[in-house]
Amino acid sequence: MCLISLAWQPGTPTPLRLMGNRDEFHARPTAPLAAWSDTPAIVGGRDLEAGGSWLAAKRGGIVAALTNVRDPLLNVPPGAPSRGELVANALRCNDIDVWLTKLSQGGALRYTGFNLLVATPQRLWHLHRGRGRLALNEVLPGVYGLSNADLDSPWPKLLHVRNALERTLIQVDLTQGWPNEVQRAMQNPQEAADEALPDTGVGLELERQLSAAFIIGERYGTRATSWLTLDAQGNIEMTEQRFGALGRFEGQTTLALPSDPSLPTT
Template sequence: MCLIALAYHPDAPYWLHLVANRDEFHDRPSAPLGDWPDAPQIVGGRDLRAGGSWLALHHRGRLATVTNVRDPALVVPQRAPSRGELVHQALTCDDPQAWLEQLAAGEAWRYAGFNLLVAEGRRLWHLHRSRHALTLRRVTPGLHGLSNADLDTPWPKLLATRRGLAESLDTGAWPDDALAAMATPREYDDARLPDTGVGRELERRLSAAFIRGETYGTRATTWLRWHRDGGMEIAERRFGPGGRAEGESHRDLRLAT
């Protein structure tokens, strides 16, 4: 994923609402939201090149999603594992907190920069690996956003999509307002852009919540709502070059509580 907005309220009937965009090269082969043939207890999209995922869940009642950290100066270790594999490991490890603590103790330095969100039992963790930082925290209740920096770094598109999610919940129009914010192709003025080291032109292009491009752009929008009794509604819209709609999937699941 490259942009995530979430509402985390562990004591509410629907304790997690999440909406996210995946930006990727259009020629990278991917499988849509669905059961994994080699791991039928896992549901999610699948990167068919490296085998991992950008967002997936396990029927035991666990969710994981990952974003990249955008920093050209970050030195990627040789033979670094795919960051999408972190999602698979998060879903299949015996104890997610112990596994995350192991990563935070140094194991995560083997990977290129990333943010990893893991949810289980109405607990939510965030692990951040950047050039200078490796931090693990329990996410506090409330509204949050995550893109290609740290949690809640106030990039314009993050603020706009987080606001769209809030409006969606306040008006009872879930997920319509949240999806409208995620589908916005607006690029922001240079004065509002971060400087991640990729140059002004690319920075401007990547500032849009929804990126339309012939070779690289938003490939999928995923949204979900998780009830405390284990019920989850999850859906995915897929897009091709130029933002062309390529299909939609919906699942109603019963997960462990």
């Protein structure tokens, strides 16, 4: 993904609310939100070129999400694997703590830059692999934004979607605000003013294009807006809206993944 807004509220009926946009080349083959044929306990969209994902969840109440770090000066190891495999591996590993610790101790250097979020109803981890920093932290309760830098780096589109989620959470009836207000912010195609743009080394024209929460383009743009809730019992509900070239709407899927293994995915 390239933009995420999330509310982490452990100890409440809904510990995690998360919404994000995946920006990608429209020609890259992708499977829509569904149960994975090779791992039916996992649901998510899937990159058919490398086999990974940007947002997926596993029965039992585990969620993983990924954003790339945009930094042309970051050293890319030869033969670096797809970062999307991190999402799949997070959901397949037997011990999340041990797996993430190994990555934070150097295993993540096999990949180019990324942010990985992994959540259960009780814990939320953030692993950042940047040019000058490799760090694993447990996220404190709060509302956050994440794009192609570090957690809560104050890029205009990040602030826009994070503020929308903060406004949603103060409403008396959350069902009136979630996901609508955050969705509108996520799907806003307005570019940021030049003076507010970050400088990630890609040039002014591309910085302008990438500053929009929802990127509209013929070859590259926002391919999906996805949102999910994770409740205290480990039940997950996820929705994915898909888009083609020039922002053309291509469909929507909603799946409920109950924590109870005796209940079907619906």
